[in-house]
Amino acid sequence: MGVRMVQEYERGVVFRLGRLIGPKGPGLFWIWPIIDRMVRIDLRTITLELPPQEAISKDNVTIKVTAVLYFRVVDPNSAVTKVFDYGMATMQIAQTTLRNVVGQSVLDEILSQREQINNELQRIIDEQTEPWGIKVSSVEIKDVELPQSMQRAMAKQAEAEREKRAKIIHAEGEEQASLALARAAANMGAEPATLQLRYLQTLVEISAEKNSTIIFPIPLDMIEPMLQIAKNVAKSTTPKE
Incomplete structure (x- = not known):
């Protein structure tokens, strides 16, 4: 023995x-x-990296997809008696399923909904390998390689989206500035004194520039009170005959 x-x-x-x-x-x-x-x-979990698979998406874009598969043997008897090489058979099933699932999805779904595609791959491969005593725990798409022409087109689209967003933000800023100016104009129109104070503030700011001479017109209605005061002072100081 x-x-x-x-x-x-x-x-x-x-x-x-x-x-x-x-x-x-x-x-x-x-x-x-x-x-x-x-x-x-x-019986340990086996990591199986699938070679790049060339597939055509539902919207007729040719891409290369790589994925990794995690599985283990849960029924040793079936793994030996139901299939000649369970590792090779699992890889072949995984490659075929990957191409089929990618072919049923449009490119946007492949790029943005990987989790759903991973779950679908895991479900299908697990069902097909279950008779062999195999349990597929997870399938993960690692990389999606796009044609160079598609990469350039997507880059142009992204740039156009960024420019569009920048223009929208700029337009929103202009609109807010216009509304603020309209409110300020309305307030100054209702309160003339406010306009005069703003006028004087502008004069003070300009006077801070020491390297240039600026001729700034002053509305008569702003200095009229000061002229009236000057006249009154002159009358009061003139000797009476």
Whole structure:
């Protein structure tokens, strides 16, 4: 008799005279030489990186998609007896499913709705590999490669969107400034004194410029009160005959 040992994360599927006995392990167990044969199966999660798949989206854009698949064996007997090479078979199913799902989606969905596409891929691949004792836990699209012409077109579209947004913001700012000026004009029209004070403030600001001479007209109605005061003072100081 022979002794075999498998790790905690392994199972040994034993055949006796060609007939399935079942999984053994973990730990030590006995098998009969010559008449028994053991196939070692790893139960840990396997990371399977799919090669780039060229596909045509629903809106007729040719793209290359890469993805990664996470799966593990949950039924060692089926993984040995139902399929010749469960790893290779799972990869082939994953590649075919990836091309099919991408072909049923438009480019915008592929770029913006990856989570939904990942879930759909996981569901389909898991259903197809379940008879082999395989459990697909996750499928993730890693990269979507676009043609150079499509990349340039998308860059131009993004630039146009940015310019459009900038123009909208500028127009909104102009509108707010116009409204503010209209309110200020209305207030000054209702209160002439406010306009005069603003006029004087402007004169003060201009006077701060020491390198230039500025001739600034002053409305007569603004200095008329001062002229009247000057006349009154002159009359009061003139000697009476």
